[in-house]
Amino acid sequence: MATLGDVAARAGVSISAVSRVLANAPSARVSEATRERILEAARELRYRPNFAGRALKSARTQVIGLVVPDLTNALFTELMHGAEDEAAERGYTMLLGRADDYRPGGEVLGRLIGEGRVDGVVVQVGDGVPTAGLGDLLGSGAPIVLINSAYPGHAGSVALDDETGTRLATEHLLDLGHQRIAFANGLPRSFTAKRRRLGYKAAMTAAGLAIPQGYETRLGYTADNGRAALQRLMAHDEPPTAIVVANVNAAIGMLAQARATGIRVPDDLSVACVHDSWTAENTWPPLTAVKMQFYAMGRTAVRGVIARIETGEAADVVITDPAPELIVRESTAPLRQR
């Protein structure tokens, strides 16, 4: 690969002249002719600035890390997409880290930031994973933006409007005349689960309805968790006529389980879930879902990291625009009168 030195030699000027011309620096005082010669030489040699040289000198890599616990979740795919788009537009590249049980978040982050591989990071800590080891890093003032989680005393986070999302789903079922509405939620420790729960409760309370004992399960966000939730909820003395599921994957599992056990959706049971995805419109019946703005979340998180890097400002953001959006499909129907 050609270096500045090569270009300089070919153009017959000094390295600094080349550097300044190629950087379009105002401090580049060169004649038009020299400028032309330099540009041409660079073109001919296919010069590209060496990343390591530049990073060493400037202490910037123009790389942002994204650390997530589980790549296989469709949610992260959308998130990553948004992050990638925003980063590309701002001249950054995304680096992928993973914090699983073997390599806890602290270790991966420490490496990424400590070695100067990235200028900043977007982090989602796993629902189960304790934030141990993150403390030092967060305190160290490194540009870290947390998504779907919070850490006491740390500024710089992005969350979705989980409460509104869940409230919309619940209100939709209420509008259809349902009163016995149960809630299949994520794990108790989960940041989003706690927030989604608030939306469900708020809607029920606003409608003047009490929530019966055992009407909330907190099993998790996977399809299998959804299956288990259905079993548990339908075994209730007064089984619900509608269920709000806190996650689309769980809802898909729930739908399959309903089929398998002879529960007809939406005739016997209406199901609405939080988080839309292309899979939701290809179940049977297609799932009524609330679209959560994960793409926007990715963009916002990256924007936050860049702001932190470049201007130092840090903010905690809840994405309300675009707002969560209810998409009515056929898994919900008016309460059957009997």
Add this chain to the structure above:
Amino acid sequence: MATLGDVAARAGVSISAVSRVLANAPSARVSEATRERILEAARELRYRPNFAGRALKSARTQVIGLVVPDLTNALFTELMHGAEDEAAERGYTMLLGRADDYRPGGEVLGRLIGEGRVDGVVVQVGDGVPTAGLGDLLGSGAPIVLINSAYPGHAGSVALDDETGTRLATEHLLDLGHQRIAFANGLPRSFTAKRRRLGYKAAMTAAGLAIPQGYETRLGYTADNGRAALQRLMAHDEPPTAIVVANVNAAIGMLAQARATGIRVPDDLSVACVHDSWTAENTWPPLTAVKMQFYAMGRTAVRGVIARIETGEAADVVITDPAPELIVRESTAPLRQR
């Protein structure tokens, strides 16, 4: 961040002594006492080698790029997961690039490699995207491994055993007594579609069956493509009793479309697809699918890039172990006698 210089000062030795001790170099001839002092100083200062400094000196970044056209496909998620695991085990980190219509592969790759941001790349070119601009790069001898595609004259690629996968699905339907078996394939230009087609034909031919005109659609791999394929195939004069779908997402769409148009699966129509995923077991009926080893593909691709980087060798690999695996669920059933 502490540098070698800081550690050296604290330990009262020279920078080179520190460098050698921390690198565990055999050329480090120091007394036990000095070694201890250096290690302790490094620990106290939380020394971490600076990435840029090291990269500049060694011309290695220990980073491998992964360039894919579309992050939202579940396929890539699995692939990425495998790539990530292999990279982490070998001391590399994954960097994510994206080659879409706005930023064609050549440009992204040129930047990644030309600027020395990565030591090598795993690339999947989009089905539709012409490989224009890739030629120079591939010819340049850079460590590039192509997945699910090939480029004339380029050594270094990884593919799945698409033919066997599709053959397994077709044979399964044949075993169930079906003879009118159609094939919903990907786009004509698609590398995998061409290969999957071979498996279907091979199985049909081996069974002594001719493939009627119009029994293969080549619409693509999305859910909507699957819906359209069903419409077209069932409009045939002699509609099939079974369909092999070249992609799980398309099969999910097809199932939903069947529901919507009153075709009962598997009573009226058996559906088997290539590529398993958690979604396949949560459709109704659950999908009979052939598990393709994308995770292994990710691992193998990264291993190939590393081999290329470290020893220079390049190979074209088709992953046959683990082999594609037929998973029978309820979307396929014996041909109804009438």
Add this chain to the structure above:
DNA sequence: TGTGACAGGTCTAACGTTTGAGCAGTCGCC
């Protein structure tokens, strides 16, 4: 007593870039 071998280090250059400081020549102006 001179010589080699060896232990235990240090010195120095180099990787490619950026950037503040400097320097030679020309011009305008008093």
Add this chain to the structure above:
DNA sequence: GGCGACTGCTCAAACGTTAGACCTGTCACA
């Protein structure tokens, strides 16, 4: 004709790391 300002450059240091060359002191041995 001397001074300041400007043009059009170059010099040199620095970022953090690695690695080959080199230096000094001690000891064994002939």
